[in-house]
Amino acid sequence: MARKIPSKIGLKVRKPRQRRRKIGKAPGTITYLGERSGGTSSIDLLVYNEDTYEKSTLERLEDLEKTPGGTTQLVNVVGLSDESVMSRLGQMAALNALTVEDIVNTEQRPKIDEYEGYIFGVFKMLYLNGDKKIVKEHVALVLQQDRVYVFQEIAEDVFDGVRQRLEAHTGRIRSRGADYLFFALLDALVDNYFLVLEVTEDKLDALEDEVYLKPNSETAFRIQQLRKEIISLRGWIAPVRDLITRLIESDSPMITKDTRLFLRDALDHANEIHETLQLQREMAFSLMDMYMSSVSNRMNEVMKVLTIMASIFIPLTFIAGIYGMNFEYMPELQWRYGYFAVWGVMGVIFIALIVYFRRKGWL
Amino acid sequence: MARKIPSKIGLKVRKPRQRRRKIGKAPGTITYLGERSGGTSSIDLLVYNEDTYEKSTLERLEDLEKTPGGTTQLVNVVGLSDESVMSRLGQMAALNALTVEDIVNTEQRPKIDEYEGYIFGVFKMLYLNGDKKIVKEHVALVLQQDRVYVFQEIAEDVFDGVRQRLEAHTGRIRSRGADYLFFALLDALVDNYFLVLEVTEDKLDALEDEVYLKPNSETAFRIQQLRKEIISLRGWIAPVRDLITRLIESDSPMITKDTRLFLRDALDHANEIHETLQLQREMAFSLMDMYMSSVSNRMNEVMKVLTIMASIFIPLTFIAGIYGMNFEYMPELQWRYGYFAVWGVMGVIFIALIVYFRRKGWL
Amino acid sequence: MARKIPSKIGLKVRKPRQRRRKIGKAPGTITYLGERSGGTSSIDLLVYNEDTYEKSTLERLEDLEKTPGGTTQLVNVVGLSDESVMSRLGQMAALNALTVEDIVNTEQRPKIDEYEGYIFGVFKMLYLNGDKKIVKEHVALVLQQDRVYVFQEIAEDVFDGVRQRLEAHTGRIRSRGADYLFFALLDALVDNYFLVLEVTEDKLDALEDEVYLKPNSETAFRIQQLRKEIISLRGWIAPVRDLITRLIESDSPMITKDTRLFLRDALDHANEIHETLQLQREMAFSLMDMYMSSVSNRMNEVMKVLTIMASIFIPLTFIAGIYGMNFEYMPELQWRYGYFAVWGVMGVIFIALIVYFRRKGWL
Amino acid sequence: MARKIPSKIGLKVRKPRQRRRKIGKAPGTITYLGERSGGTSSIDLLVYNEDTYEKSTLERLEDLEKTPGGTTQLVNVVGLSDESVMSRLGQMAALNALTVEDIVNTEQRPKIDEYEGYIFGVFKMLYLNGDKKIVKEHVALVLQQDRVYVFQEIAEDVFDGVRQRLEAHTGRIRSRGADYLFFALLDALVDNYFLVLEVTEDKLDALEDEVYLKPNSETAFRIQQLRKEIISLRGWIAPVRDLITRLIESDSPMITKDTRLFLRDALDHANEIHETLQLQREMAFSLMDMYMSSVSNRMNEVMKVLTIMASIFIPLTFIAGIYGMNFEYMPELQWRYGYFAVWGVMGVIFIALIVYFRRKGWL
Amino acid sequence: MARKIPSKIGLKVRKPRQRRRKIGKAPGTITYLGERSGGTSSIDLLVYNEDTYEKSTLERLEDLEKTPGGTTQLVNVVGLSDESVMSRLGQMAALNALTVEDIVNTEQRPKIDEYEGYIFGVFKMLYLNGDKKIVKEHVALVLQQDRVYVFQEIAEDVFDGVRQRLEAHTGRIRSRGADYLFFALLDALVDNYFLVLEVTEDKLDALEDEVYLKPNSETAFRIQQLRKEIISLRGWIAPVRDLITRLIESDSPMITKDTRLFLRDALDHANEIHETLQLQREMAFSLMDMYMSSVSNRMNEVMKVLTIMASIFIPLTFIAGIYGMNFEYMPELQWRYGYFAVWGVMGVIFIALIVYFRRKGWL
Helix, strand or coil, rough: CCCCCCCCCCCCCHHHHHHHHHCCCCCCCCCCCCCCCCCCCCEEEEECCCCCCECCCCCCHCCEEEEEEEEEEEEEEEEECCCHHHHHHHCCCCCCCHHHCCCCCCCCCEEEEEECCCCEEEEEEECCCCCEEEEEEEEEECCCCCEEEECCCCCCCCCHHHHHHHHHHCCCCCCHHHHHHHHHHHHHHHHHHHHHHHHHHHHHHHHHHHHHHHHCHHHHHHHHHHHHHHHHHHHHHHHHHHHHHHHHHHHCCCCCCHHHHHHHHHHHHHHHHHHHHHHHHHHHHHHHHHHHHHHHHHHHHHHHHHHHHHHHHHHHHHHHHHCCCCCCCCCHHHHHCCCHHHHHHHHHHHHHHHHHHHHCCCC | CCCCCCCCCCCCCHHHHHHHHHHEEEEEECCCCCCCCCCCCCCEEEECCCCCEEEEEECCCHHHHCCCCEEEEEEEEECCCHHHHHHHHHCCCCCHHHHHHHCCCCCCCCCEECCCCCCHHHHHHHHCCCCCCCCEEEEEEEECEEEEEEEEEEECCCCCHHHHHHHHHHCCCCCCHHHHHHHHHHHHHHHHHHHHHHHHHHHHHHHHHHHHHHCCHHHHHHHHHHHHHHHHHHHHHHHHHHHHHHHHHCCCCCCCHHHHHHHHHHHHHHHHHHHHHHHHHHHHHHHHHHHHHHHHHHHHHHHHHHHHHHHHHHHHHHHHHCCCCCCCCCCCCCCCCCCHHHCCCHHHHHHHHHHHHHCCCCC | CCCCCCCCCCCCCCCCCHHHHHHCCCCCCCCCCCCCCCCEEEEEEEEEECEEEEEEECCCCHHHHHHCCCEEEEEEEEEEHHHHHHHHHHHHCCCCHHHHHHHHHCCCCCCEEECCCEEEEEEEEEEEEECCEEEEEEEEEEEEEEEEEECCCCCCCCHHHHHHHHHHHHCCCCCCCCCHHHHHHHHHHHHHHHHHHHHEEEECCCCCCCCCCCCCCCHHHHHHHHHHHHHHHHHHHHHHHHHHHHHHCCCCCCCCHHHHHHHHHHHHHHHHHHHHHHHHHHHHHHHHHHHHHHHHHHHHHHHHHCCCCCHHHHHHHHHHHHHHCCCCCHHHHHHHHHHHHHHHHHHHHHHHHHHHHHCCCCC | CCCCCCCCCCCCCCHHHHHHHHCCCCCCCCCCCCCCCCCCCEEEEECCCCCCCEEEEEEEHHHHCCCCCCEEEEEEEEEECCCCHHHHHHCCCCCCCCHHHHHCCCCCEEEECCCCCCCEEEEEEEEECCCCEEEEEEEEEECCCEEEEEEEECCCCCCHHHHHHHHHHCCCCCCCCCCHHHHHHHHHHHHHHHHHHHHHHHHHHHHHHHHCCCHHHHHHHEEEEEHHHHHHHHHHHHHHHHHHHHHHHHCCCCCCHHHHHHHHHHHHHHHHHHHHHHHHHHHHHHHHHHHHHHHHHHHHHHHHHHHHHHHHHHHHHHHHHHHCCCCCHHHHHHCHHHHHHHHHHHHHHHHHHHHHHHHHHCC | CCCCCCCCCCCCCCCCHHHHHHCCCCCCCCCCCCCCCCCCEEEEEEEECCEEEEEECCCHHHHHHHCCCEEEEEEEEECCHHHHHHHHHHHHCCCCCCHHHHHHHHCCEEEEEEEECEEEEEEEEECCCCCEEEEEEEEEEEEECCCCEEEEECCEEEEEEHHHHHHHHCCCCCCCCCCHHHHHHHHHHHHHHHHHHHHHHHHHHHHHHHHHHCCCCHHHHHHHHHHHHHHHHHHHHHHHHHHHHHHHHHHCCCCCHHHHHHHHHHHHHHHHHHHHHHHHHHHHHHHHHHHHHHHHHHHHHHHHHHHHHHHHHHHHHHHHCCCCCCCCCCCHHHHHHHHHHHHHHHHHHHHHHHHHHHHHCCC
16 A cells, blocks of 8 residues: 655755765865855845945945945845855955855855954854745855855845844944844844744644644654754754854954853853753654554553453353254253353353453453 | 543743744843733832841832942842833843843743842742642842842742741841842752652652553653653753852852852752752653553553463364364264263363463463 | 552662751751651760770760870761750861751761861761661761761761771771771771672662563562662762762862872772662663563563464364355265365364464464 | 575674784784785875976885975875885885884774874775765875875775866965875865765665655664664764864974864864764664654554454354354244344444444544 | 573673672772682793893792893782782882782772882783683783783783793884883783674674574573673773873873883774774664564564454354354255355455455565
8 A cells, every 4th residue: 555755844854965066176166055056146235333324235246345434334145156256255355265165055064263354154044934834044144344244045034123123223233333233143043043943842742742642653753754853953053052152252353342242142042942952852752752652552452452352252152152063962952941041151251251351440 | 532631730841932022122122021911010128237127118119229338138029021110120220231131031041140240140930839839930139249139020939938037037147248148049949949859759759650550541641741841840950050150169259258158058959959850850761661661561461361362262162163063974963972072172171271371370 | 450569679769858847947057857856966985096095985075175185086976866966066076057067967968078177078878787678877977187077877887897997906097197087987988888789789680580580560660669779879879989089189188198099099999889880770771671572572472372373273163164054055064074074174274374383483 | 484684784894803913913013904915006106386297106115205396295005915015115204113004904993193204194985886885995194294195905086086186286286285185185085975974864764764664674674784884984984073173283383274274174074974973873763763663553553453353253253153052942043034133233233343443543 | 481591691790799808998908809719829020121031930029139130020920819928029019008909809990000119000801711702800010110010810811922022022022111011911901802892793793693583582681691791891991991091191200202102002992992892882782672673573473464364264254153043034045056155255255355465565
């Protein structure tokens, strides 16, 4: 009987397939690894300070250099597949070739590197799409003295809250420098992890109910899938904790003492996420145990029904068989009430067995 | 057949649902996350030193500043949901916006932060209510030079012992400063964890007896629930150990050498609690093993009954079947004592099988 | 069917019940937590040096101060339940209130604390009583310049060997100072742990044989009990290793270089005990695995018997059933040797099935 | 019934058999441990700098010394079995006897050692052969001021990409020194690990599908084999991470600051590989769990069929047996529609049982 | 049915029984703990330098002092049970009483201690005897400026290779000092561990085949035994790694820089052994998993046979039972071909069930 694998849940464990394109190439070679090749990059520019706020779309890369002094700039690059544009952008922004390589390497694991003149970070942006599915996107941030670069593959992101605060002049975001902007973006990334964890939490709850109420052979598969999903999430989220710690402890002059205080707050959130993931992993693990015990219990139930039915009717059938024998001389057969006596004996046996199984707690 | 999930045991694993309200907001934004919004804050004030003791309820926040010198003050804030009051209180107490944010964030995990002029701690207060159920409350403590703030959501708490010692002038609590008061409150928190662990210990014992005496399909579920409860407790309790260590090792001038000695004692208790939790976790884990072996044993028992019944009566029924055949020429049927001979043969087979099963130890 | 829990093995996992009496009290409050309240304390005094050895029972606490100079004293306090005596003793011995609190706290976990003028240690004394049962007693040691205090609940202890060496002037114990005496007592404590481990080792061996030879439904329970016992032992014994290390590394002038060398030897023993406990724990853990496999094997055996009996006799009964039918026209019934032919067919089937099961290795 | 062990998958767990040849010999004794003894060594020489590139095969060992100054040399030694050649080569290259011993010791685990004048590394080269099988080869690298030695057993290797970049003058490999060449070779080694991990990833996926769709008794064996394979891979690959870290942190003047930057990049890859291996190991582990649950589910299914068939037909057979009895007085037998009434009763029982099993969800 | 425990495999887990003899004694008391008491000690002396080599058996202990200057001496003491001889030897060699205690304590776990004037090490010598069984012997090494003491219980040992190299003047062993000799002995010890690991590797392979091809109820027991054996080996072997590290890092002037280089090589081997042991332990662990899955598979097979036999013949028997009923009016019985029609129906049911089980893959 054909049996189909249930549609896999949301995420896939990272497959290093795309990596293959990079093997044998020199390090620093800019090789786009994503699945959205062929597109172009669009570059948005936000220029602001306490007093001004200006949003524009960059036509030519060269315009980047014309931003006025005394402002902070947010350069938002969407679309990483055009290797030549990325390379030129890297040169204009004075980024190391290794940095640009990591920016376009959508398989790059989260990292923070300090280079001369800038701090560079790669993260996994996780959010829920319209169908409440978890979406994972590669995002790279670069912090320079007055400027933050955001590199992402598609326009949809988790930074709208930050942009709104910039535009609406909420809080003191516009009066603080680029390092605070960098922190605000990072904080937005981390905050969205909470929403993702809610989804896995819900799945865990649903699976727990399924294990308890109607376990079936696909339940084990679903638990396994969820386990893989949680492990993947951990792979993307867990490094962030160390990275923020490194930022806090870094002696880079670009990060002010105030921002370090805020980063400590973000670290707190990262710690909480880390703990929640640990908890979820442990839960998913013990869910399998519970499922196994549930399967055993079900089998016990099946076996009890079989045992009770067989144990009651096999002896009774034996008695009927006795009096179905064709011996010439069987005195009981001639008895007037032999037939009814046999029914009586059977009734007694039946009741005795019922009582026995009751006592054992099987009935 | 409808099967209901047994009412979940006491506690729930932390759900980050409320978090959602904070996502996208600037850090330092004061957002109450608890489930008791709409209430007001009431502020009690205890002013004492070696000689005086005065208890009052604060009508206006401004009165806080009128406390006499040379005294230690305990400011007890009950009700955290009014964000504007909390914000004003934070300004009057010279607390950082991030601190106030953590005070009203009832989902905040335990933490100790040192700021200029004060030490700030968030803890989970655990105690047993009237029904012996475990109650978890968010509590925040602030230690300043002469003053300790206690922030809590509801009036019920574990600090009555401390208040009584203050009022009754028991021991030397009134002659020591605010740091000792801070320690005493912390110590009361930790001491109550022992009571909570007793409850989980009792549940473990009860489950162990259940596994041994009458395991059923809900036992696994109950073990799983207890496991989750213990894991949750660990999440709330475990950080305290590190936090106290950090207090002891802190070089804050607000904590005297004497108080550090007392904190070492509290650390000792925290260590013991930590060990007990580890033990309980291990026990809950091995309980599942034991349950599985118990289920297997029960199944073994069921199978033995089936095997014995079937193995005895199926061969006997076969013999009866033989002599129920209608062949014209079956010599045994004409024998005078054929019928009784068959009974004899059956008896021998019956006894042989009984002996066989006895030897195997199945009967 | 009523089923009883087998009498629990020896030890119980620590229950923090008595703790409750301390909750809400000020730290440093002297609260006896043991189960032997109502008794009195008796104090024995050994005064010795290279040349003299004097043993006496202290009538009045004040006599403690009259011990001659140039001697080492061993003060042995038996019975800790009289809180007022303990408190006075603490004052006379210049012990911190926290120390006295720990001395009478029979639930105190093992610890070593250095105070000014003395080193204080709490340990769990483990030994075998007359019935070869493991006994656990609380013992506290205080090392001062020329004096060692031993606090214990009952007179029976593991220090007789040390006392004999003192009395008999064996080795150089009388020519070394109080620190060596402290070490000797500690060493006696640790040495007795080996005897206790022998007992658990024997239990492990006995259980392994039981699992192999005659596993029953109580075996799992017994394994679980032993696991708990080993975990408890670990909780009492394991800290000793760290405590001795701390003593060796301590810069207290009271511990001479020579004694540190001896302590290194005791550390060696503590390490060995620690490893043995790890081993035993691992063994107890894998014993449960083995038990499970044993249960499965037994079930396999049961199922094979059922399968063989049913598979042989059900088809044969079917054949007998065929010729028990009452159709008017059944040619075989008229055959002269029909009956015997049926026996022949049945015999062939019987033998074929036996051969089949033999081939499968089930018979 | 004979049952064969399925052909083992790809790799074998390291067997220290060859080791035996070394036991009892003095350290520094050059003993070839590989399986390709009897061959000869061929030595290829690449001499290059920014401007020149010359490739030659070394006829005589002595020619090594005639390489022109101002160039970087790559000495590629293929075939390690001739112990006397290796020994002479070691002397000419000024290598310590212990180094040469490790070079020819094909069982040597990965290591990096710094000696005076050179850095020495042993690695496991992993790549896929024509049949997509994983091949493991021993490779040793020596970095001297201007020269890199590569020692390998067979000509096939993973360094062709590096050689092509040298020949084609791609990137800046020819303008950088020997340390960059050393890094490039190391990077090529690490990059190939990704390809190997793809293979194990594929095997994991295939096994997961097998567990889900058609688990059989060989599945467990295959999971076990894959687990062993992953463990072996980890043994060969895992040390590389530490070794690269040591290179980065080494204060050897032979490694320039620039190369350290590149090594950091390689470390990044090594970290990713390490994580992937951890993930795969965890997956292989949980696959066994899933297989067990799958086996239990299958057994449940088998038992349900048995229970349903037996529970339905055993009672019906009993009823038929009743009316097969030969009592003289059985009133039902004379009833006109007795036979059809029995069919009716049987039908009712049949339907009732079907409904019962449906309700239970077994049908 | 009596069932015997299979003869235990090779080694036994360390039993601290002998320890009992030491309890209560003063530390430094020389107490032989081995099982070979009553014997005498024989002392062999090797005196050598670059030019000379002399082997003799010591008649009187005092002759030890007459060894010529400018030589290195290997003092080989066989037989440790004569406590008075050992004590005198200890005094002559200027060994601390604690050292001599450890030398005769055959239960002493591996250790390295540095004393003034000598380095002292205890190890477990493991080798294969004639029957390929693993033999474990206690061996103690003492390194002094010009002399190495080897203490062992019996003459058979793993040092013959070293002695041969000394006698044959192979390599540079005779031109290096006592520290190199110490290293050479240590290296011989470690090298023999490889042979022992081969034996456990073979046992693992054999058990894996047994699990796969013919698992039986003793297989679990054998896996358990092997697990215990591997754990014991780890207990004896694992400390060596740390001990060698300590030797390398020691600042003792007795160990030259050259010897440290060689020790690094030995450390390498110790690391490899450690890894192999970890691997073997993991393998033994997963073997139990595999055994359990194998047992479940076997049970599945048994159940399938039962289910198929019962499911086919129980319905057929029911049909036969129907027509065995004795109702007066059963129209089918009078039909001419009724009997054959019943055979036909049975055949159809039979084939349908066979097809059904085929489809399910059970046949």
